Amino acid sequence: xxxxxxxxxxxxxxxxxxxxxxxxxxxxxxxxxxxxxxxxxxxxxxxxxxxxxxxxxxxxxxxxxxxxxxxxxxxxxxxxxxxxxxxxxxxxxxxxxxxxxxxxxxxxxxxxxxxxxxxxxxxxxxxxxxxxxxxxxxxxxxxxxxxxxxxxxxxxxxxxxxxxxxxxxxxxxxxxxxxxxxxxxxxxxxxxxxxxxxxxxxxxxxxxxxxxxxxxxxxxxxxxxxxxxxxxxxxxxxxxxxxxxxxxxxxxxxxxxxxxxxxxxxxxxxxxxxxxxxxxxxxxxxxxxxxxxxxxxxxxxxxxxxxxxxxxxxxxxxxxxxxxxxxxxxxxxxxxxxxxxxxxxxxxxxxxxxxxxxxxxxxxxxxxxxxxxxxxxxxxxxxxxxxxxxxxxxxxxxxxxxxxxxxxxxxxxxx
Numbered sequence: 001x002x003x004x005x006x007x008x009x010x011x012x013x014x015x016x017x018x019x020x021x022x023x024x025x026x027x028x029x030x031x032x033x034x035x036x037x038x039x040x041x042x043x044x045x046x047x048x049x050x051x052x053x054x055x056x057x058x059x060x061x062x063x064x065x066x067x068x069x070x071x072x073x074x075x076x077x078x079x080x081x082x083x084x085x086x087x088x089x090x091x092x093x094x095x096x097x098x099x100x101x102x103x104x105x106x107x108x109x110x111x112x113x114x115x116x117x118x119x120x121x122x123x124x125x126x127x128x129x130x131x132x133x134x135x136x137x138x139x140x141x142x143x144x145x146x147x148x149x150x151x152x153x154x155x156x157x158x159x160x161x162x163x164x165x166x167x168x169x170x171x172x173x174x175x176x177x178x179x180x181x182x183x184x185x186x187x188x189x190x191x192x193x194x195x196x197x198x199x200x201x202x203x204x205x206x207x208x209x210x211x212x213x214x215x216x217x218x219x220x221x222x223x224x225x226x227x228x229x230x231x232x233x234x235x236x237x238x239x240x241x242x243x244x245x246x247x248x249x250x251x252x253x254x255x256x257x258x259x260x261x262x263x264x265x266x267x268x269x270x271x272x273x274x275x276x277x278x279x280x281x282x283x284x285x286x287x288x289x290x291x292x293x294x295x296x297x298x299x300x301x302x303x304x305x306x307x308x309x310x311x312x313x314x315x316x317x318x319x320x321x322x323x324x325x326x327x328x329x330x331x332x333x334x335x336x337x338x339x340x341x342x343x344x345x346x347x348x349x350x351x352x353x354x355x356x357x358x359x360x361x362x363x364x365x366x367x368x369x370x371x372x373x374x375x376x377x378x379x380x381x382x383x384x385x386x387x388x389x390x391x392x393x394x395x396x397x398x399x400x401x402x403x404x405x406x407x408x409x410x411x412x413x414x415x
Contacts, residue, residue: 026165028054028167031158032064032158032167035064035158037066038064038067038169039067040071041064041065044084048085049085049224049261053092053115054115056270058165059094059163060092060093060095061093061095061112061166062091062168063091063092063168063169063170064158065169065170069171069172079180079182080182081223082316087173087174087176087179089119090127090174093112093114096163096166097112097131098160098162098168099157103137105131105133108133110130111131112131123178124178125145127178127179128143128144129143138154139154140153140154142174142175143174145176146174146177148175151173152170152173154168154171155170155171157169191320192214195227198322199232200231200232200312202239204229206235206242210251210254212251213250213254217258217278220258220278221317222317224261224262224317225258225259225260225262225317226319226320227259227318228322228327229323230257230322230323230324230325234324234326252279252284252329253326255277256278256279256286256327256329257327258277262316262318262319265308265319265321268290268321269295271292272290272291272292273289274289275288275290275299288301289301301329301330303328304327306324306325306326308322309322309324
């Protein structure tokens, strides 16, 4: 009987070993950081927030160019950030092309969709790239809307994570009339007008009356801006406290509702963790925590937790989301504004937290633009790429263990 049970255990462990491992995450910023000759390209992936989008996607190819090619683009065309984002997104293919696949293209040519096409900003046939297997072992790349000669050729493979991420180097920037065309940013007047027209008039009026805060918001639109706008009832009830703030306090409170990166609702649903704001300045953290649970996304400060109730506008590089409460930073308000504390029996331990405490403060604050790309995501495919916090994997192991032990019990009973 003992040998029979040992056999059952062996088969059970063997079945577990055959389960495929979870898909690995990738971090394009860290991968490219090992190649100084690609540092300018890497820098602008962060500035345009394309690095975040690349890190979230699977089955993708990044066509990087060296510093000389990037300098030619920047000095000759002087593109705005919004235009540069279109150009670089054309260099992100939504398919996997490693060194081997590039030299074995069926029929000698392939048409690849790009991140530029996926955003919906690319008109007509723009946003696609032709890949051609040329004579002499060379591979050419050309934007579909470019009627001229082939723009670039394959140089070398940088990183391959089959069949998830391929990073290759090409010789030149891809030429595309549509991608290189100046991209229009939202009009200045639309920012407060949109909020006023969709239930956030009190916040919009407060922002309009504070010229410094409004200018900071508008200066960040082109490079990416997300506004969390308190609904009228929430801000109206908060007005007595707002009026009691100093001029600097009012400015910081308004800036606390803006984030200097573009965050769509889909992006917020896939992100958990600290987020810096327009008010973040050196030792003054002015950050909050993004938490999501299914379709619900909340913003948690040390004082209050607000829920995102809707989206007023989502047009890259601007997103405005409505929230049901005014965000209160700990730098301006005392914790006694928060809900009543737990009973005394639960508050004797002063250092006990109902939720995980924030990480210890440092003497330096991460740049908002660098945080998403340089965060805790695994380097070069060594961490979990799922957004379920490991719940799916843990659930599987619990189920597998239960099934295995059940099988052993049945075997013992039958014997």
